[in-house]
Amino acid sequence: MIEKKAVPKAANLGKDWQKTQYANLVRYVPSGTYYARLRVKGKLIRRSLKTDVLSVAKLRLGDFEKQERQRAESADSVAAGKMTVNDAIEVHKRRVAGDASLKPRTREYHDQRIAALVKSWPGLDKKEIRSLTKTDCLNWAAKLGGKISATAFNHTIGILRVLLEIGIEMGGRYDNPARFIKRASERSKVLILPEPEQFERFVEEIGNGGGGFSGACADLVRFLAFGGFRKSEAANITWGDCDFEKKEIVVRGDSETGTKNWTIRRVPMIPDMRRLLERLKVERPNAAPSDAVMRVRECQKAMDRAAKVIGMARITHHDLRHLFATLCIESGVDIPTVSRWLGHKDGGALAMKVYGHLRDQHSVNMAQRVTFSKADGEKVIPLQTANLRK
Secondary structure: OOOOOOOOOOOOOOOEEEEOOOOEEEEEEOOOOOEEEEOOOOEEEEEOOOOOEEEEEEEEHHHHHHHHHHHHOOOHHHHHOOOOOOHHHHHHHHHHHHHOOOOOHHHHHHHHHHHHHHHHHHOOOHHHHHHOHHHHHHHHHHHHHHHOOOOHHHHHHHHHHHHHHHHOOOOOOOOOOOHHHOOOOOOOOOOOOOOOOHHHHHHHHHHHOOOOOOHHHHHHHHHHHHOOOOOHHOOOOHHHHHHHOOEEEEOOOOOOEEEEOOOEEEEEOOHHHOOOHHHHHHHOOOOOOOOEEOOOOHHHHHHHHHHHHHHOOOOOOHHHHHHHHHHHHHHOHHHHHHHHHOEEEEEEEEHHHHHHHHHHHHHHHOOOOOOOOOOOOOOOOOOOOOHHHO
């Protein structure tokens, strides 16, 4: 929310204030900052729009006016004792939409959890927020608990708590009964990733599926596994992003469909990736730099069928990203470097948490090569203890 600035009153628009060609928009001359000045339900409201650029101020003014009028309407509902859960949902959606720190995918996930909450609790959106009780919340949680994953359950509880907090904030009720719902225990997914030979049989089975896009599906699986891309990232990589001279692929950020962190990163072409791209280039000699490298965006059904045929554990598109990271680390690439290739922005903290055990196992394996004596007839360079004493 735009914070209030302590400035001289502009009731009569004195010499320090300047009108603009837009209604409800004024400029504070000493600083050049634009302010919204409007009446809502008879109350004069003035807020800094935190900019001295007229075009920006105009855009922010529209958002501010809408927000204040909606808040006033919600306040009227609260005053009449009729604030509904849907009123709280609308407030929450406005706040999420106005939070510049949130990524589009996060906003989308909030909407998904709200939809899941309303679907799992029929009629909830029309209920008055003050009418919800501890028993209501506990009964709903008991029914929902066994139907969705622990993570989804906990996030849905979180949304319910936020909605009730909004009710408290706006005077619709005095407590939050959702606080009595216990969070479900979240367990990390146990990954069973294919070995290289098994992976190759898996991809071959996908390619031999008999469908019109079976070959393209197999190529997508290889592309994801050889580059560690997210599914949405792979869909937006073009031939122009593939630099064969530098042996790297540019993954571009995009607020809607690109990288998760909206940034550009470069992923090196491992030998398998280079061979894949060179083959695809031969198959499509007329491909333009702006053409997408992949011809399909997803192939989960083909993956499920192939895994079942060859007797392999089911894996998802995202598991192929884990496969890439796992093989990189097992090949000796350090975790911070793998983290950069994956596009993590935490210096490797997440990768260490997810793949740290691989580093530990690698360390154990390397330790077996260290010896102070001959073993099994192997040639060992004797330890020069005399030199160590100097």
